[in-house]
Every structure is written in structure tokens, then in C-alpha cells.
Amino acid sequence: MSLKKTCIRTLAVLLVLSMAWGGLASAQVSAEVIHNEKGVLPIVNEPITLTVGVSQNTMVQDWQTNKQTLYLEEKTGINLEFVVYPLNEMQTKLELAIAAGGGDLPDILLFETPGIRQSVLMPWAEAGMILPLTEYYDSLLYWGKETLALSDDIDLDFVKKYLTSYDGEIYGVYGITESINNQYAISRVLMYGPWLEALDKEMPATTEEFYNYLIDMRDKDPNGNGIRDEIPFSGYSGALDNAKRFLMTPFVYTQQDYWIAEDGVISSAATKDGWREGLRYVNKLFSEGLIDPAMFTQDQATLTVALSQEPNVIGGYARWSTTNLAADDADRYLYRRLEQLQGPDGKTVKSWWPSMPTIDAVITKNCEHPEVAFMLLDYLNSIEMSIITRYGYEGVNWFPNDEETIKAQQEKFIEFWQNQPENLLEKFYGEDALPLVAKNRYDTTQWGTLQNDWWAGVGPDSMTYHLDTQFYDLGNLDNELSAMSYVNEFIAKYAYEQAAQYRDISKVVTGLVFTQEEQEVVNRYFSEILSYINESWAAFAIGAMDVNNDGVWQDYLNTLEKMGIDKVTEAVQTCYTRMNQ
Structure with missing residues (x-):
């Protein structure tokens, strides 16, 4: 060379x-x-601009001039330019942009509660349209950890578990609303307090006590009108699954979709011997006139009419929402929560649904500064920004309580408690107990209206339980009904604390992130299977199918097998194992 x-x-x-x-x-x-170090504001040393895609929102007047936008820009040093998609058309517009190569995608996409589904997200990820953020969760996350510390149940490992896709990557930034109320709403049952007193009964704690109490309500005229018009237990079609979970869980753990995990093995509760035993119990209640068969067909409005009768005719009911009775109806506050019953085996297990993280934001391939974008989204999950997203601004939408205010509120509520037929405060919390008064009070009248102060819950925010309980509604001081509402919430808090003893997260199957192949199996078979399980449950409950006939029961199991329940169980098992390794 x-x-x-x-x-x-x-x-x-x-x-x-x-x-x-x-x-x-x-x-x-x-x-x-x-950018600066994580946890340092402003996020950037020199101004940069990020484009942000959002949907038009009926509660946000102008994204660009919104007070929360301007506050974020001031705090972080990042200029935000919004791309606003027409109402209800954001996903369609994004799909079209992605099909065209994604060149027009904004740097960041924000989504409304409950976020965007993994099944929608993964084709975008596989096409390279959105960025994996896994490494940022390890190296840059700061503010989110601050808020997660205000939860007893949710930590970063929990969040990452349910955000991680089947390829091992995380493609979005989370939001979470830890509603204890919603966690237990899936099996919520209320009992009419005055009838407990009229019949000199305590709240039933076992399936046998519940059965006997329903009989007493049917036979002993607790409403005192001399007519046998009492309906021991009712409900409505929209809350039928709540009743089902409440009645069946003492025999076999029953949750949404009926999956159950036992030592890591997935099966369907609807194929278990315990399911059959539970159906025998439910059939007995129906056959003896202890459960209202109208619960299969009547809607919520019809149940509300029945609950409003004078004298009262309904002893207990399964519900989903507190709106069965109006806030100005005193009877609303006389129904007390009945938590999970102990089963014939002497064990008590509560059917519940953990608060799950959702994907509320993604960063697209067009973002030149993904680290900065991630840090911005992380800041939205801070305590400060989560409060703004949920409650607005201190001194404007919510106000700190001083010691004098707290004392006055406690005295007012103690006086109210003492005037009740039963001093539930003392009963539940002890002789010297004081009602809990939140550190801050807020005004809910500004919610649901067009405003330009905050983002109306769009994008990441973390409202963990111990953060949320620092606030209460200003209306609780207004009048006796408001005080009763507060008392009802206080009783509910006690019920939650009791119910928490009986949770078993090892049995819960939720938040599954399927591969495309697994999802195809689920889509092909499971909807029809669920319909058959639900129809059969109703038929067994009212006696149209004989739960005591071995041949009928075997036909039911054989039908499920022919419909493909084993194939779906295998897909769910594979996904569950992958996520819980």
C-alpha cells in the first residue's frame, strides 16, 4: 500500500x-x-417548546391560556403549544396521523380519565410512533414517588407492574385515583338502620345470620304498619353484579369476569364447587321470598321510587352509586354498609378491586427532548399539581383549616352524633373518639362547569388516599342533612377499615396486558362465555335450572368447556404468569 x-x-x-x-x-x-437534576425546578435551564395533543374538553375554555398551563410554564421553564383535537375524535385523528407516518404527531399526547388502553397503545409502539419510557422510570422519576408515598397500598413497583407491556417496556406516564370507596363498590350492600333497631339486631356477620335476619324482616313487620309488605333485600339490574359478588364470595372468591388466582394458578370461579354451593344458598333466599326478583329487571329509577316509600319497605339492597336516594332525603343516611359475610367455612374474604394506574400520557417519536417531556409529566404527578388538578388553587377553590375551625367542626359533629338513636361514633371508635376533620375544605360547586383554571383531570395526576382525605366538602357545615352526610362518610370509613382486614390481593386477577395472540383468544370466546355464566347464574338462582341436579350441573360445565373456557383460561394464565414473575 x-x-x-x-x-x-x-x-x-x-x-x-x-x-x-x-x-x-x-x-x-x-x-x-x-434539563436540571430530577426534582429541581425549573426543569430546564433554557426555554424550550413542547407541543401537546389534547382533546377538546367541555370544562376547559382555552388550553393555551388556562391558568394551569401558565403555571406549569412558569414553574418548569417549558413553553407548551397545544394541538386540540375535536371532541370525541382524538383517537380517530391520531390513528389517521399514524397511518400517514406520524410526522404530524405532537411531542406529547394527554388523555382523559381513564386513560388509553394498552390494546390501543401497543400497535402505536410497535410501529415506532411512541417512545419506550422504561429507563426514565428508573433514572428520572421523582415527583411521582412523592405522591405514591401517601398510599398504603400503591408503590412504584405496583405501578410499573401494570404499565409494563408484554415486550417488557413501559410506553406511557401514569395517573392514579386511589378511591377506597370505588375499591369496595363492586360488592356494596346497604341495610336500613332503623329496622336493625326495631328488631333488636346487630349487623349480620355470617351467611347464616344474614339469612335469619332476612326472615325476621319478612315476618316481623319492622316498619310497623301491620302489613306484610317488607322486601328484605332488593337491588336493580345495573347493580346485579354487586349483589352477585356479595352473595357468592362467602363460598368462592368472586370478582369481575370470575377469574380467581390460587397459588398462581388461574381458574374460573364459575366452575368451582364453591360456585355451586353459593348458588344453592342464593336459590334458597329467592325461593323463600327473601330477595326481590325485580332486581333482575328494574332500573335504578324504579328502585329509587321503592326506597322513597313511606313507610319504608326495603330492608337492604345492593347498589353501585350513592345516588339511589337524593342528598336531601334523610333516609339516604339511615342505610348502613354491610361488609362481607363470613362463609360456612368460617373464613371471611372481601371482594374488592384495587385502584389501578392508567396510562394518561405518551411521548411520541417526534419529541426531540423526551427526558424533559418525561420530567414535565412526572411533575404533573407531584403533590402540588395533583391537588391543583383535583381541587384547584389554595385560597380560591380550597382553604386550609385552622385549629379553631377544626375544633368548632368537631364540636358540631359530636353534638349531632349524640342526638342520634345510636352513638355510632362511640360504638365504632371508642368513648373519647373525635370525628376526623380534614386539613382543608373545598367547594364542589365549581366542578362540571366551563372554566379556565385547571385541566379538568386531563393528563397524569395522582390522587392517593391519604392526599385525598386531606380535603372535605364545604357543604358539611351547612345543615343537618349535610351533617348526616358527613356522619355517613365517617361510618363508611369505619366500614373500609374493617373490610381491609379481609382483602386478599393474591386472589385478584386484574390489569392484564395481553399479547395480540392472547387478546385474539379472549375476544373470540370470552364475551359469549360471560353471557352464559350470567344467564345461568340467574336461572340457577330463581330455580329455572336445578342447582341440586347433578346432571343439570354437569351439562352447565360441559357447555362452558364447549364454548372454549379452557382456551381462555390458558391465555389468561400465560399473561398472568408473565406479569407476576
């Missing part, structure tokens, strides 16, 4: 190395200039 050629090659190599080194140096300088 000639000396000339050798020199040329040497110079070429040096040029390449020089360019590589220059690129590295440039990247390092850029990183130093672009």
Missing part, C-alpha cells in the same frame, strides 16, 4: 473519530443545558 493511501485512510479514520467525539460532547453539553 502506498504511503499516500495510508495517509488518506488514517485521516478518514481520524475524521470519523473526531465527528463521533464531537457528537458525544455536543450531546453532553446539550443534556447539561436542557
Whole structure:
């Protein structure tokens, strides 16, 4: 080789190395200039602009001039330019943009509660349209940890478990609303307090006590009108699953979709011997006139009319929402929560549904500064921003309570408690107990209206339980009904504390992130299977199918097998195992 050629090659190599080194140096300088350390505000040293895609929102007047937008820009040093998609058309517009190559996608996409489904997200990820953020959760997350520390049940490992896709990556930034009320709503049952007193009964705690109490309500005229018009237990079609979970769980753990995990093995509760035993119990209640068969067909409005009768005729009911009775109806506050019953085996297990993280934001391939975008989204999950997203601004929408205010509220509520037929405060919490008064009070009248102060819950925010309970409604001081509402919430808190003893998260199957193949199996078979399980449950309950007939029961199991329940169980098992390794 000639000396000339050798020199040329040497110079070429040096040029390449020089360019590589220059690129590295440039990247390092850029990183130093672009953002500060995690947890430091402003996020950037020099202003940059990020484009943000959102849907038009009926409660947000102008995304660009919104007070929360301006506050974020001031705190973080990041300019935000909004791309607003027409109402209810955001996903369609995004799909079209992605099909065209994604060149027009904004840097960040924000989603309304309950976020965007993994099944929608993964085709975008596989097409390279959104970025994996897994490494940022390990290296850059700061503010989210601050808020998660205000939860007893949810930590970062829990969040990451349910955000991680089947390829091992996380493609979005989470939001979470830890509603204890909603966790237990899936098996919520209320009993009419005055009838417990009229019949000199305590709340039933076992399936046998519940059965006997229903008989007493049917036979002993607790409403005192001399007519046998009492309906011991009712409900409505929209809350039928609540009643089902409440009645069946003492025999076999019953949750949404009926999956159950036992030592890591997935099966359907609807195929278990305990399911049959539970159906025998429910059939007995129906056959003896202890459960209202109208619960299969009547709607919520019809149940509300029945609950409003004078004198009262309904002793207990399964419900979903507190809106069965109006806030100005005193009877609303006379119904007390009945928590999970102990089963014939002497065990008590509560059917519940953990609060799950949702994917409320993603970062697209077009974002030049994904670290900065992630840090911005992380800041939205801070305590400060989560409060703004949920309750607004201190001194405007919510107000701190001083010691004098707290004392006055406690005295007012103690007086109210003492005037009740039963001092539930003392009964539940002890002789010297004081009602809990939140650190802050807020005004709910500003919710649900067009405003320009905050983002109306769009995008990431973390309202963990111990953060949420720092606030209460201003209306609780207004009048006796408001005080009764507060008392009802206080009783509910006690019920939650009791119910928490009986949760078993190892049995819960939720938040599954299926592969495309697994999802196809579930889509192909499971909807029809669920319909058959629900129809059969009703038929067994009212006696149209004989639960005591071995042949009928075997036909039911055979039908489920023919419908493909084993195939779906295998898909769910594979997914569950992958997520719980």
C-alpha cells in the first residue's frame, strides 16, 4: 500500500473519530443545558417548546391560556403549544396521523380519565410512533414517588407492574385515583338502620345470620304498619353484579369476569364447587321470598321510587352509586354498609378491586427532548399539581383549616352524633373518639362547569388516599342533612377499615396486558362465555335450572368447556404468569 493511501485512510479514520467525539460532547453539553437534576425546578435551564395533543374538553375554555398551563410554564421553564383535537375524535385523528407516518404527531399526547388502553397503545409502539419510557422510570422519576408515598397500598413497583407491556417496556406516564370507596363498590350492600333497631339486631356477620335476619324482616313487620309488605333485600339490574359478588364470595372468591388466582394458578370461579354451593344458598333466599326478583329487571329509577316509600319497605339492597336516594332525603343516611359475610367455612374474604394506574400520557417519536417531556409529566404527578388538578388553587377553590375551625367542626359533629338513636361514633371508635376533620375544605360547586383554571383531570395526576382525605366538602357545615352526610362518610370509613382486614390481593386477577395472540383468544370466546355464566347464574338462582341436579350441573360445565373456557383460561394464565414473575 502506498504511503499516500495510508495517509488518506488514517485521516478518514481520524475524521470519523473526531465527528463521533464531537457528537458525544455536543450531546453532553446539550443534556447539561436542557434539563436540571430530577426534582429541581425549573426543569430546564433554557426555554424550550413542547407541543401537546389534547382533546377538546367541555370544562376547559382555552388550553393555551388556562391558568394551569401558565403555571406549569412558569414553574418548569417549558413553553407548551397545544394541538386540540375535536371532541370525541382524538383517537380517530391520531390513528389517521399514524397511518400517514406520524410526522404530524405532537411531542406529547394527554388523555382523559381513564386513560388509553394498552390494546390501543401497543400497535402505536410497535410501529415506532411512541417512545419506550422504561429507563426514565428508573433514572428520572421523582415527583411521582412523592405522591405514591401517601398510599398504603400503591408503590412504584405496583405501578410499573401494570404499565409494563408484554415486550417488557413501559410506553406511557401514569395517573392514579386511589378511591377506597370505588375499591369496595363492586360488592356494596346497604341495610336500613332503623329496622336493625326495631328488631333488636346487630349487623349480620355470617351467611347464616344474614339469612335469619332476612326472615325476621319478612315476618316481623319492622316498619310497623301491620302489613306484610317488607322486601328484605332488593337491588336493580345495573347493580346485579354487586349483589352477585356479595352473595357468592362467602363460598368462592368472586370478582369481575370470575377469574380467581390460587397459588398462581388461574381458574374460573364459575366452575368451582364453591360456585355451586353459593348458588344453592342464593336459590334458597329467592325461593323463600327473601330477595326481590325485580332486581333482575328494574332500573335504578324504579328502585329509587321503592326506597322513597313511606313507610319504608326495603330492608337492604345492593347498589353501585350513592345516588339511589337524593342528598336531601334523610333516609339516604339511615342505610348502613354491610361488609362481607363470613362463609360456612368460617373464613371471611372481601371482594374488592384495587385502584389501578392508567396510562394518561405518551411521548411520541417526534419529541426531540423526551427526558424533559418525561420530567414535565412526572411533575404533573407531584403533590402540588395533583391537588391543583383535583381541587384547584389554595385560597380560591380550597382553604386550609385552622385549629379553631377544626375544633368548632368537631364540636358540631359530636353534638349531632349524640342526638342520634345510636352513638355510632362511640360504638365504632371508642368513648373519647373525635370525628376526623380534614386539613382543608373545598367547594364542589365549581366542578362540571366551563372554566379556565385547571385541566379538568386531563393528563397524569395522582390522587392517593391519604392526599385525598386531606380535603372535605364545604357543604358539611351547612345543615343537618349535610351533617348526616358527613356522619355517613365517617361510618363508611369505619366500614373500609374493617373490610381491609379481609382483602386478599393474591386472589385478584386484574390489569392484564395481553399479547395480540392472547387478546385474539379472549375476544373470540370470552364475551359469549360471560353471557352464559350470567344467564345461568340467574336461572340457577330463581330455580329455572336445578342447582341440586347433578346432571343439570354437569351439562352447565360441559357447555362452558364447549364454548372454549379452557382456551381462555390458558391465555389468561400465560399473561398472568408473565406479569407476576
